[in-house]
Amino acid sequence: MASDNAGTTGGQQLSKSLGTVQLWGIAVGLVISGEYFGWSYGWGTAGTLGFLIAAAFVAVMYTTFIFSFTELTTMIPHAGGPFAYARAGLGETGALFAGLATLIEFVFATPAIALAIGAYLNVQFPDISPKAAAVCAYLVFMTLNILGVSIAATFELVVTVIAIGELLVFMGVVAPGFEWSNFTAGGWMGQDSFSFAGIPAIFAAIPFAIWFFLAIEGVAMAAEEARDPKRSIPRAYIAGILTLVVLALGVMIFAGGAGDWTKLSDINDPLPQAMRYIVGDNSGWLHMLVWLGLFGLVASFHGIIMGYSRQIFALARAGFLPPALAAVHPRFKTPHRAILTGGVIGIAAIFSDNLIVIGGQPLTANIVTMSVFGAIVMYVLSMWSLFNLRRTRPDAPRSYRAPLYPLFPLIALVFALICLVAMVLTNFLVAAIFVAIMVVGYLYFRLTGHHRAAAADAA
Template sequence: MTTPSTALDKSLNAFHLWGIAVGLVISGEYFGWSYGWAQAGTLGFLVTTVAVAAMYVAFIFSFTELTTAIPQAGGPFAYALRAFGPTGAAIAGYATLIEFVFAPPAIALAIGAYLNVQFPGLDPKHAALGAYLVFMGLNIVGVHIAATFELVVTVLAVAELLVFMGVVAPAFSVSNFIVGGWAGQDSFSLGALGGIFAAIPFAIWFFLAIEGVAMAAEEAKDPKRTIPIAYISGVLTLTALAFGVMLFAGATGDWKSLSDLNDPLPQAMKRVVGESSGWLHMLVWLGLFGLVASFHGIIMGYARQIFALARAGFLPGVFAQVHPRFRTPHRATLAGGVVGIAAIYSDSLVSVAGQSLTASIVTMAVFGALTMYVVSMLALFRLRRSEPGLARPYRAPLYPVAPGFALVMAGICLVALIVYNPLIFAIFAAIMVVAVVLARIVGKPAAVGPVSTFDPAI
């Protein structure tokens, strides 16, 4: 049973949760995805994105069943613990932790890069450090304050993407998008097929971390009702924005000039309105809202994952304590921040296989996400068989087809990622093996039983 010293504040409504769901991901609409064009071309990457979007829609509609049936801060860790016991829980928990701890440094560096454009004398790494300090502090002072801030910046970020599409719409030309759209060729080839698979991590970046809403489940009001609303509306919002941003950016001119940039949207708009336009300056400045929304939201996510792992005995118990006044996992928030800041200032260690620091971090996070998706869908099937009487306020539609499709697609994406990133996978696998073995040897996992440790009355 959850004790008062580890009880989280329950104050989030459906709108807050929608803000978290979209905000966790929305930076992916601003940067990162355009590297997929360099791998597959616009049309090849469109194929990749359609397949990945279908996977995420099927996954979220299925994942929501787990979140409402077991509304715990550990999210996938809690579902795997229930379904497979401590070993399965350790795999899901540490994979999720890698995803959520490694994604924020990439976003923080992007924040630093945006600020460096406006203030050339500001070191992007120092700006990234400042972002960590500010938003860890905001997360610690209260979940309602943090979630309300997340909601505001998410709404602004969504509005900005709609403005972008409206401003560049007059220059929209289908021919711009399709010329050389198959990995630089005008027609499909086997080389384009390889590019489609190589571009998978960049399509996943459009949606990465939406599952983090599950980690706010213990802080939600009426989670059985609010979580399905947030998840389903969130994934549909993100799908519409992902395709809108990609199509409008690629149809404004030569898409190849945007395929290796961290700021594809400002550059696409610049071609339409010119460098001195107020619309362009607005996009550059307000672009920070999208980055901040994801950065801030993912800090919320990693803190809850560390908290849940510690509470269950898979990490030192010191990280399971909540702040006596704010009722937030303050020590877990600081611990994840230390890892992220170390990554920012360790580019020579984090950058591997000839990739940039940002690309290496993104790929590592995607490995964690895909591993967690596979385990979560397996847990859904396992719990349907082992606990048919478990209260399921929301049941996955089209079962078993939808979760089966999500499972197969996640497996295909994981295999493709391993083929194209063997060195980063080796690092990921080594971290996972060490973490799981240590958790089983020195950890003190909580007992697994048929009754959830979450008490909705607290």
Template sequence: MGHDNKPGLKRTLGKFHLWGIAVGLVISGEYFGWSYGWAQAGTLGFLITTFLIATMYTAFIFSFTELSTSIPHAGGPFAYAYRAFGPVGGYIAGFATLVEFVFAPPAIAMAIGAYLNVQFPTWDPKMVAVSAYIIFMALNLIGVSIAATFELLVTILAIVELLVFMGVVSPGFSIDNFVANGWAGSNEFSGEAISGIFAAIPFAIWFFLAIEGASMAAEEAKDPKRTIPVAFIAGILTLVVLAIGVMFFAGGAGDWRELSNINDPLPQAMKMIVGNSSGWLHMLVWLGLFGLIASFHGIIMGYSRQIFALARAGFLPKSLAAVNSKYQTPHWAILAGGIIGIAAIFSDNLIVIAGQPLTANIVTMAVFGAIVMYIVSMLALFKLRRLEPNLERPFVAPLFPYAPAVALILAVLSLVAMVYYNFLIAVIFVVLFALGFVYFKATHSSDAMQEGNEMLQVPTEA
């Protein structure tokens, strides 16, 4: 049975909704996570890192849009790699995407806990994070998801709040504060500063991580050939502007070293300017939660779809593809990702990796998955150009082959640097990949392969 004969998802999303999803999935990255990059590279060094990563993402999104519009499938990168390279390629992209989407939510949940801790100091951030998981897994389990219009609303509120933050701290902004000790804690550019620039790569990626998740809504988009390119391109431009603005204004508010290695740099930066009791600070905390929740809920939906799709295709235990008879939701997929995320929240009680804070390690693990997926996606783009020259391509990657080559080269460079500076996390990633691959090889049947080929309309040459 071909993919076209399968029940389709209702096409209700316009380009503005898709822009809201693309930015909403990522917007929490503007609120926290990036300041760990300051701890590695300093403000000036991290600016260089962010410029390199923003270049990579811009080239990647323009290239990834070709794949999304040519193969508008809810499987996203898994579908593109499967079509280009067959089941093994599908496994690599699917596993990498799964790691990205399973490990990003616990980091966001910890940030939710940290933000609420500013308002309620007696609340344990970890318990708040677990509570967030329970609430949003329950909403997904019973089929009550945040509608695309609400996702768009909270995304706009989150953007407005970032602009308010910049406006409130701007009177106290000082470029001297921003550049002081800006090279890995020193005023001098040195070998240590260069090392810090590369070590900070995961935290610059966090500014943009998961924007590609909007491709998973391709089957729900009105006229995806037109709406997806607009949403992706407008989304990456929005995020680049916000990333630069947030960094500059936070770094110029006072001693930026007090804002590194924490989960709530924006409220703490605002405290430097307006004090602890300002109404602006309380508004930042509450509206800032909209940005975190938009990303948290959206990525939970993303990981559940990935687990469900991989299990349905025989890449994970079939039980994870079960759909609840009452609510028609993939309940075991939702719960499985949540259990892993909650375990990650408490993993610092079991192991300390490289002396870094827990959130930094979780962010790094998610970024490993993302970078591997980006590499496979760009390779799939090149392969499909050669394998299927007549494939309908409503959006053609500009500056081909140069733009995707830039994205691919910078992604490989990022992966090499991340392995070098985060070797133990890289080992954990590889071990998880190997265990999953052993399961895949042991259980993936020829029937599942044939079904996958038909579902994704894989040419016989693949």
């Protein structure tokens, strides 16, 4: 069985400089764009009330998952995150699939957020191309990530705090005009009462509910850069998931109660449009929301670049991807090649938007779904790894243990499997593409055993 720290050679060490508050900022910042856009597509699929059920189901899954996943993060504080946990608990092949799933989650989430940044800027400056703005965002934040993890994490904390404040401002401004009748009108797939025929729509809305919380597990990939991971990561994770559950439910309910929610169900800027119902087109509150709303998108975009780069770095360092991608910048001690590689893929996806249609949906919706597929597969493999490690390494040091074990990880595992089945049934073509990517990764894995042997010799 591979060592927990396999591949951490002296020339490929990351800088240890992150504390609890910075890690909390990363945890919330990775996800907070999900409160600004993406989730409202679930209304178009299942209605407000149907989507509320999907969101509650997913919130339970994420809460139990994070309380369980934290045990793995503190037991094996490794930049590979889920890849490293699966390597310890499931072996090399399990590690490959966990690593690829995590990589798909993070790499595909980034262009979706970049396009939303472009959409928000286009509201203020109609002459700016959303795609051009998205590419500029990549260039700026890849550079910031290369300059150093401490700078990047401090920036992440600042923009996350601003983004949280903006969501609270949104709820406060919308509250005087909130009507529960607006939220519930046609809330069951356009109907005013529940029907069992709406259950498939609730399942179909699950990817958009997951978008509320997607990527919080990315803190695990900063574990090698934490000063005291065994203490700081549990605190950051638990505070982070509680923060996000409150914000997600609050934003969704207040936006839906502001006016006609059906007009918000297929756009990338639902919060400014919801606020328009209350304050009109020319209010300073509206312009402030558009500007400060960018902070939420930037926080997630910047944080996910940090996450995908560490996953590429860890896979390459262990010989699962080309070893050249494991290079660390000699001055800044950041995985610069991994940062740039994910950026190239993301920019290519941006320019493919509206050119590629899968299952009747444009690329933006499909890359969100693809990202969610990666996340769910990774959640399943992580919980499986936790159960295996409890069985095979019961005496291994654990500074944090999953509460109510085995109940919490079992709930997370079962709920994740339900989500996976529902997504395959409702997004078959995207699922097929996901499987094809995993197969290509497996073929590369089978042909490059010499890279892993070299990495093991260097460890």
